[in-house]
Amino acid sequence: MVARVIPVSKFDLVLFGATGDLARRKIWPGLFHRFVAGQFDSDSRILGVSRSELTNDEFRDRLREAISVNGDDKAKLLDQFLSLVSYTSIDAKGERGWDVLAEAVRTDSVRAFYLSVAPNFFGPIARRLRNYGIATDESRIVVEKPFGHDLASAKALNAELRECFDEHQIYRIDHYLGKETVQNLMALRFANSLFEPLWNASHIEHVQITVSESLSVEGRGEYYDQSGAMRDMVQNHLMQLLCLTAMEPPSKFKPNAVRDEKVKVIEALEPVDARDIARGQYRASKEHASYLDHAGDPKSRTESFIAMKVNVANWRWAKTPFYLRTGKCLRARTSEIAVYFRNPPHMIFPGIDTPMGNILVIRLQPDEGMTLHTTIKDPGPGGMRLTEASLDMTFADSLAQDEIVQDAYERLIMDVIRGDQTLFMRGDEVEAAWAWVDPIINGWKDRNEKPQPYDSGSSGPEDALLLMHRDGRRWRPIGA
Known part of the structure; x- marks a missing residue:
């Protein structure tokens, strides 16, 4: 049986927490595998965001270590994948770096924001995405568990996200x-x-x-x-x-x-x-x-x-x-x-x-x-x-x-x-x-x-x- 891969539209994916453990173990290798499978191509862009001060080349070197490949063909594909990746240092609860991110995202592609960060950053990041005009009414935001510690905290997180995004834009991810x-x-x-x-x-x-x-x-x-x-x-x-x-x-x-x-x-x-x-x-x-x-x-x-x-x-x-x-x-x-x-x-x-x-x-x-x-x-x-x-x-x-x-x-x-x-x-x-x-x-x-x-x-x-x-x-x- 031949697997059928359905390509996705051109996108800008902004990954907050890009240097974190989950991103290193799951998200970056997963994105590379989808690129190898032909599910997206060089029209798309992936922007890594975290607090660390890194150049694009330094960040890409880190990704080379996180994504294991075998053979020259896969190594060439990894080079092509990394050419789609850039990096921006941002203060999630401050104002540093947000204007740079606003300049980096494109207006003619799907915008998705993956928050691979602790829940206490959800609200501050969501508000800055709106305040700096980075998020639009068609953008999507992805948040990881734990989504709250109890009913009261879950309601508070929902309220924070809904201040800036409609429900149809919010993706609460459970990998199961x-x-x-x-x-x-x-x-x-x-x-x-x-x-x-x-x-x-x-x-x-x-x-x-x-x-x-x-x-x-x-x-x-x-x-x-x-x-x-x-x-x-x-x-x-x-x-x-x-x-x-x-x-x-x-x-x-x-x-x-x-x-x-x-x-x-x-x-x-x-x-x-x-x-x-x-x-x-x-x-x-x-x-x-x-x-x-x-x-x-x-x-x-x-x-x-x-x-x-x-x-x-x-x-x-x-x-x-x-x-x-x-x-x-x-x-x-x-x-x-x-x-x-x-x-x-x-x-x-x-x-x-x-x-x-x-x-x-x-x-x-x-x-x-x-x-x-x-x-x-x-x-x-x-x-x-x-x-x-x-x-x-x-x-x-x-x-x-x-x-x-x-x-x-x-x-x-x-x-x-x-x-x-x-x-x-x-x-x-x-x-x-x-x-x-x-x-x-x-x-x-x-x-x-x-x-x-x-x-x-x-x-x-x-x-x-x-x-x-x-x-x-x-x-x-x-x-x-």
């Missing part, structure tokens, strides 16, 4: 939504008559959403301790996966139609009972210090793990729970959505009371793909014996390799240039998520709850297992 498998979840549901008639409480017994990481928070423990797993992962990444799994079919595949249905899911979430939540902190091991050591606070009550049972109060999902689980220092790095279908109402095979069941596993990482677990006859003589067989589709084996390796940031940045907001969070969506999350976090504070310790390299604390056992269920093994 750029993953190929996440988007394939919508295609699976809404383009296949095999699944959509079954995608409801009558046929689905429960859903498990797991995002586990094997790494610790070493090196960023003090930062992580201000958020924890609930704010860092559940409020955004897992919430997005839940919405895409549970949402109603939109009337059209249009940005606002899709996002309307996601907001409805969040607004339908029931409050979570304290007994339906398990929180944990990883202990020290041979490989890792403890969470408390990494956080630098021996009395920290911030969770590095959380599991919870969530109910969506609508007709489609009544009495079908969603189990969410995420954490650090777990057995393996994996992200997946496991949809457990109900067993047949009557088992006709003698001696078999409970079939193995059908499970659709949608893998986000590390190997993107889908697996449908089915029950078949065990081959051979000796009567009717049942066994499990899996129908597996690993995207790397089925689709064009260059599209599989495409990073989520690459796809999302090109969507910004196209003006497609489908995979970006809307302001009311962010606020609705915080409105659901805040009472849960405040409840922990009011009860002065302490997370349960768990072993590094495990599946999390025992309370997470008990949460499932009370319902007569089990978690899928992490990394299975």
Whole structure:
């Protein structure tokens, strides 16, 4: 299969925080890959902006170190890519450098401003983009998470951005939504008559959403301790996966139609009972210090793990729970959505009371793909014996390799240039998520709850297992 690359319009992309870690690891290599793929050409310009005093040549030398290439052909392409890049030093909260940036951007191209900076810079940068005439009514602004620390701060950030930009110009990026498998979840549901008639409480017994990481928070423990797993992962990444799994079919595949249905899911979430939540902190091991050591606070009550049972109060999902689980220092790095279908109402095979069941596993990482677990006859003589067989589709084996390796940031940045907001969070969506999350976090504070310790390299604390056992269920093994 030959990958189809759709070129984008001529653009000026201004990247604030151009010398930062995220830009170095993800954004600059991603832009280069899209250039190599032919998605944009020499008509476009990329302007790096940060506080550091650098010349264009000094900045381009830094990019050469950040973007790895193999072979003379790629090296020539890198030279061509870097010829599109320039650099400007700016004081984000002052006035230095803004007049230079105003002179650099063109009037005949799409203007996009990527704010790869801390949230406290969003407002000052947005205001200066307007005040200096750099941003127009057609410009686009991209902001990274964390988008607020709670509902009040999210509302304040939204208000700051909306002073200078309309909602249709604001792109709140969550890289999870750029993953190929996440988007394939919508295609699976809404383009296949095999699944959509079954995608409801009558046929689905429960859903498990797991995002586990094997790494610790070493090196960023003090930062992580201000958020924890609930704010860092559940409020955004897992919430997005839940919405895409549970949402109603939109009337059209249009940005606002899709996002309307996601907001409805969040607004339908029931409050979570304290007994339906398990929180944990990883202990020290041979490989890792403890969470408390990494956080630098021996009395920290911030969770590095959380599991919870969530109910969506609508007709489609009544009495079908969603189990969410995420954490650090777990057995393996994996992200997946496991949809457990109900067993047949009557088992006709003698001696078999409970079939193995059908499970659709949608893998986000590390190997993107889908697996449908089915029950078949065990081959051979000796009567009717049942066994499990899996129908597996690993995207790397089925689709064009260059599209599989495409990073989520690459796809999302090109969507910004196209003006497609489908995979970006809307302001009311962010606020609705915080409105659901805040009472849960405040409840922990009011009860002065302490997370349960768990072993590094495990599946999390025992309370997470008990949460499932009370319902007569089990978690899928992490990394299975």
